[in-house]
Amino acid sequence: MTIQLFAQRFLFSAFLLAFSALGHAEGQVHIYNWNDYFAEDTLSGFQARTGIRPVLDVYDANEILEAKLLAGASGYDLIFPTAHPFASRHLQAGLYQPLDKTKLPGLDKLDPAIMTSLAGMDPGNAHLVPYMWGTSGLGLNPDKVKAALGEDAPMDTWALIFDPEKAAKLAGCGISLLDDPTEVFSAALAYLGKDPNSLAPADLDAAAELIKAAHPHVRYFHSSQYISDLANGSLCVAHGYSGDVLQARERADEADKGVKVVYRIPREGAALWTDVMAIPKDAPNPEAAHALIAYLLDPKVIAAVSDYVYYANPNLAATPLIEAELREDPEIYPPAEVRARLFVPSERSERELRTLNRLWTRLKANR
Amino acid sequence: MSHRHSHRLSRLLNIGLPYFWLGLFFLLPFVMVLRISLAEPTLAQPPYTALWEWVEQGVLQIRLNLANFQLLREDDIYLAALLNSLWVALVGTVCCLLLGYPMAYAIATAPERRRILLLMLIILPFWTSFLIRVYAWIGLLNANGLLNTFLLWLGVIDEPLKILHTQMAVYIGVVYSYLPFMILPLYANLTRLDPTLLEAAADLGCRPFRAFLRVTLPLSMPGIVAGSMLVFIPVVGEFVIPDLLGSPGSLMIGKLMWTEFFANKDWPLASALAIVLLAVLVVPFVLMQRLQQDDEGTRT
CATH class of the missing domain: 3.40.190.10 (Periplasmic binding protein-like II)
Structure with missing residues (x-):
């Protein structure tokens, strides 16, 4: 300079x-x-x-x-x-x-x-100040899941990933998990019917065993790659963020190659997160x-953002301004009984977090 | 008098500048990383503790935390990652050498005018960002990517080859990205070789292949060493290629460092890892340097 x-x-x-x-x-x-x-x-x-x-x-x-x-x-x-x-x-x-x-x-x-x-x-x-909120659930290709598991296979369950029998059948069309230990462990704990925020060693061990059993069927651990892979049909089950999956659905519709994508909040419970400013x-x-x-x-401004990113915003005055298709989508604005099943990730100490992260590195490396 | 003075000044500058450079851009950052590696992580800005503080009048308290290095020794995942990184770098370097040597040789022996064109072709990919070139391989190696679509169309394979997210993809990425770093020093070395030596060998009845083995190859050793170093050292710490192309289980030291630095916010442990990595890389480098010096010593 x-x-x-x-x-x-x-x-x-x-x-x-x-x-x-x-x-x-x-x-x-x-x-x-x-x-x-x-x-x-x-x-x-x-x-x-x-x-x-x-x-x-x-x-x-x-x-x-x-x-x-x-x-x-x-x-x-x-x-x-x-x-x-x-x-x-x-x-x-x-x-x-x-x-x-x-x-x-x-x-x-x-x-x-x-x-x-x-x-x-x-x-x-x-x-x-809260900006947007959403959930971490399952992005699915319903046609491929049905082809692998049968016509009346349940879609709204973590069993698609953590039940080894189901996961083995779905491995061929592709399963992906978020590359985030907090997300994956809480999903595994929810599937086991335990407190998703539990840090009890017995619970963590059980969850680790579950993830280990699922590992051979998982194509990759990544926090954004699944958007395009769901959209082009090279994945059938993705653990992902609600809005990202819905963006994948939008892209699949635009490409118009017959790929269908849906988002489901698992019945065992899912993480509810809020992004803030x-x-x-x-x-x-x-x-x-x-x-x-x-x-x-400004309700008009934030409603336009929600219309674009497919996440719910906390502005009550904006809700009526959002496109009806989004506002009435139970996966974006879940009804009360679904919201009751959502959990907020709890605080962890630095030490607990490091233990969890190192356990995660080990799990991913299959060691 | 003044002439001698200025002479001494220029000598001082000549010797001093490289040391100043090394001190500023190598020693100083190294000391900073070493300092962080001996601290403890904490939730603050910056996220590590101070090594010393004045506790009372005239008492300086120094706290050195060696637990990071201890953890690196005790937890076998770090050793495994280090060995795996060294292995990937070794395989990558050997592949680059096997591919790069003939290419460098061909360029060095090509006619003058074509040489510039060929060199341009080697350098041209640098005009695109490294990240984008690695990303492009995802598109090429994907199950419905260019390579698989082409092979399926040819009928060579019935179902897509699984290359992306495997160790193979990492090797492909490494060799592709680092090949120019092998070719360029080799080329620089090979063009400086005296062609009359080969003529002499031929006059004395040596067949071309034998002449290559006994004359060209030994004389190009400095180029081979320089190229191998330029490939090996950065590949050991490579993060982007294994992260984008590798399998979820591929343990590389660069990825572990990312986890420690970003996910765990454990800057001290990440720094300790960096120090260990540096030590591991410096030792062979010094040995190689010594070997080369000995070699030059015997030749003169």
């Missing part, structure tokens, strides 16, 4: 700083969000409304976001971590700044049930971050 350029940039950022100190939400906002997690016109609409230029970077795993946050000076103004266990951990480490709620008039429209559950880790909802403590432009949160609290 030449001296002039450096000086220019220095002056420019000093100028920006001075400006934001004056209380103007001008300039740029640096956003770090999951891939495909805004509608196509979300950010351009934000710029048109506020004059702030959005700069978007994307990640596909909470771990990547976390590593940047922990290293410090990430340079991002607004991030979208999953509430449990990530955002809660970041709160403990003091990585977020409290919200100025006077700048967020839309907060009162958010689902009180979700706000109450978030208040458990974020007292008074001082730091986090938070402002890092060292955000360069928290004013602009507040402006973006306020924009995303």
Whole structure:
């Protein structure tokens, strides 16, 4: 970088700083969000409304976001971590700044049930605003599952993965699991009828045995590859996130090659997760971050995002604005009796987490 | 006087610059990694403890945590991953050498004008991102990818070959990605060989193949060593290729490091792994260097 350029940039950022100190939400906002997690016109609409230029970077795993946050000076103004266990951990480490709620008039429209559950880790909802929520269940190719298991085979069960007899028959058309020990262990524990958050050694051993037995039938462990593989028909059972599976369904419909994809919440129970918005403590432009949160609290804006990403949002005023097809889909907005079967992943200590992760590495390597 | 002075200054610069470079870009980062490897993980920014702190007036408390290295020794998964990584790197290097040597030789002996074209062809893939080139192999090796579709169409096979997500795919990715690093130093070496030596061998009645074995091959040894190092060392720590193309069970040290760093947020253990990996790689490198020096010593 030449001296002039450096000086220019220095002056420019000093100028920006001075400006934001004056209380103007001008300039740029640096956003770090999951891939495909805004509608196509979300950010351009934000710029048109506020004059702030959005700069978007994307990640596909909470771990990547976390590593940047922990290293410090990430340079991002607004991030979208999953509430449990990530955002809660970041709160403990003091990585977020409290919200100025006077700048967020839309907060009162958010689902009180979700706000109450978030208040458990974020007292008074001082730091986090929920963005989207969904479940981790089964993405299926119903035709191939029926061909392998018979016409009246049940679809809404973890047995498709953890019952060795069924899994052996499905291995040919392809089974994939999320590359995430917390997700897979809680699914295995739910199938066994145990507390999905259990850390009791006997329960973990039983779950590990179950996963080991399933391992030979699993094609791969991956957290995003299954989207395209479900869509092109090279998988028949995928452990995946609700919206991702529904995106696969959309792609399969677009390709129109006769591949059908459905999403099912297993009857034994499934994980319910919430992604939240938070402002890092060292955000360069928290004013602009507040402006973006306020924009995303607009029911029309967030309804358009849900229409695009196939995830439910916590904004009650937005629900009637969402496409009926989505709003009435029991797999996206599950009815009360299904929601009762969902569980929220619980907090784990760092040590427990490392033990689980190392056990996971061992399981995947078949050792 | 002033002339001698400037001479001394330039000598100091000549010797000092490389050391300064090494110190800044090798020693300093190494010390930083070593420091983290002796800390303990903690939930903070940054996620590891300080090695020393002033507890009271004049008392400096130093805490060195050796548990990371102990864990690496006790848990056999790290050794298994290291051995597997070394094995993959060895196989990859040998394949690159067997493929790359004839190619480098052919380029070096080609007519001047065609040489530039051939070299361009070797370098051309670098114009595309490494990541994208590895991703492209997924499309090629997939069950309904280009290779399988083609073979099925030909009728050579009845059902798709399972190559993607196997060890085979890792080798393919490694050889494809690192072949130029073998060819280029070999080529540089082979073009500098004196062709009159081969003429002399022929005049003295040596058959071409024997002349190759006794003249060209020994003289190209520095090129072979340089190429092998350039392939072997990065492949040992390779992460992208086994992650994208390998089987879920393929244990590589790079993947373990990823898990420790990202999933476990255990920077100290990841650093300890990096230190061990460096030690494992430096030893053969130093030995090789020594061997080469001895070799040059006997020749002069």
